[in-house]
Amino acid sequence: MIISVVQVVLLLGLALLAVPVLVLLVQVVSARRRVSSVIDLSPQRPRIAVLVPAHNEAGGISEVVHGIVRQLGSADRVLVVADNCSDETAKIARAAGAEVTERFHDELRGKGYALDHGVAHLAADAPEVVIIVDADCYLGEQALDTLARRCAWTGRPVQALYLMHTPEGAGPMRKIAEFAWLVKNWVRPLGFHQLGLPCQLMGTGMAFTWQQIGRADLATGHIVEDMKLGVDLAEAGEPALFCPQAMVYSYFPSSDSGIETQRTRWEHGHLSVIQSYVPRLLGGALRRGSAALAGLALDLSVPPLALLVMLVASAWLLTALFWVGLGTVLPVLVASVLVACIAGAVLLAWSGYGREVITLGELMGAFGYVARKLPLYFKFLFNRQVAWVRSKRDSE
Template sequence: MLVLLLQTIQWLFLTLLAVPVLVLLVQVVAACWAAARVVVLSEQRPRIAILVPAHNEAGGIGEVVAGIRAQLETGDRVLVVADNCSDETARIAREAGAEVTERRHETLRGKGYALDHGIGQLAADPPEVVIIVDADCYLGPQALATVARACMQNNRPVQALYLMHAPEGTGPMRKIAEFAWLVKNLVRPLGFQKLGQPCQLMGTGMAFTWQQISQANLATGHIVEDMKLGVDLAEADQPPLFCPEAMVYSFFPSSDSGVSTQRTRWEHGHLSVIQSYVPRLMVGAIRRGNAALAALALDLSVPPLALLVMLATVSCMISVVAWLALDLMWPALASIVLVMCIGVAILLAWSAFGRKVISLGELLSAFAYVARKIPLYFKFLFNRQVAWVRSKRDTE
């Protein structure tokens, strides 16, 4: 009886684990080999407003605004929301040529509230398209025009390619983090884009029609407000599109404290979204027969890559022990196959997209990177982060 119970638990866990593993593998294979979708954008460029939420960004806001203004045309605007700032963010942004609105509130803090405030300021003279760019992000060539045209032409939210780079001279752990980010923000959404499926919103490089963004529920303190907004829009039959032709980029903090704060917010937020929204989206997809909702639920079900590797490895070790001790062969073989699927997906992603980011030798040292993140996941179980916290910048 005990053996049967253990086997049932094993199969249940392996079934749940197989979903994100297979989604990852399908996305990577599609990104590598599926035919590219031909995107023909209209020549007509809509009037745009760039919304930049900023909290104590005096060290870099001037350069960011200058980069944005270089891509603006007549009638476009750039609005910086200096949110609860205690530095010179507002003054420097104005001197760089941006419109600036300052917001202060003792309790309602976070990016979502800043965005809501900015939309309220734009309402007096609404643009056709609003593009959100974080205050530490830089633009690739023609990024604004590309996402604006894609948004207007498809009448759907559009997410640009958002990359994070490791600072020069950093060690292999930062390079592994950059590769994991590349898989999450380029390889996986590209695979789903080639299969005609939506993507998650990534927080910056996001374009919306005025109607979409003005009706969205932005005023929340959600730890990953971008993921929540993507879910809300998908449930309103406006699933986001991925536009890899446009790029925004930023850099990981070089300090360990900055990386730790950033990683905790992203990963605790992602796990909270899996817990709260994936079942809801899947139920909604089944009830409405909505393939886009189902695809977004599957995409969201894939946890951070390090955690997925950790879960598959631990599951495999336990299953092999159970095989040797209790002759439970089939669960062990299934867990070995799942580990192999993750390995194949990672190597394919590295071969096609990651060679310039990290060497194969550095990639094979990733187990140390995974081990360093174990406390972060235990913290999620017992003391998870629920409030938005800004990461420390290198300019501070």
């Protein structure tokens, strides 16, 4: 009797774990299909406003603004929101060619409030499309034109391919972080895009019609305001569309403190979103019969890659112990299948997209990377980050 109860409990836990593992595998396999470079774009370029939220970005804002200005048309504009800045961000951004508005508030701090302030500023002369670009991000060739025309043609929010690169000379652990980012922001959304499903918003390289961004609930201190915005728009019937033909990119901080702040914000925010929004989206998908909401819920259910690997490995070890101690064979067999699935997904993603980022030998050292992130996940359980905190830049 005890063995039967234990086996049922283990199998139920494995069934829950199988959902994100299988979603990841489906996304990776789908991403391996050939992607057409031809997409439908509006024949006329809409009037663009590029919105750049910035907090103490004096060290890099000039280069970012210059890159944006080079892609603007005569009717376009770039607005930098210098949010609670104590440096010369505003002055440098103006000198680089941006329109600047400054915002100060002792309590309401964070990117969401900066975006809300910027949208309110734009309302006096509203553009047709608003594109959000972070103050540490650079644009790929014709990124603004592609995003704006795609948004105007589809009437949906459009997310560019957003990649993060490691600084030159970075060690294997940093390369593994870059590979994990590549899987999350390129391989996974591309796989669902191939299946006609929406993607998550990623915080930068996001294009919206004025109607969409004008009515969005932006004035929040949510730790991952981009994920929340993507969910809100999907529930309103306007899920985001992935556009890998447009690219934005940035660089991981080289300092350990900068990386730790960044990872904590992203991963604690993602785990909080899984708890808060996945059940809600699944309920909405069932009520409306919406494949888009179901797809977004499944995508959000996939935790950070390191955590998913850690959970699968732990599940296998636990079921193996019960097999040795109680003779429960089925759970360890199911766990072994999950190990094979996630290993296959990672290897397929590496062979298709990650070879230039990391060698196979370096990838095999990922166990050390996973182990180093254990404190971050324990912190989520006992002292999670709930407020938006900006990552420290290398120039600071």
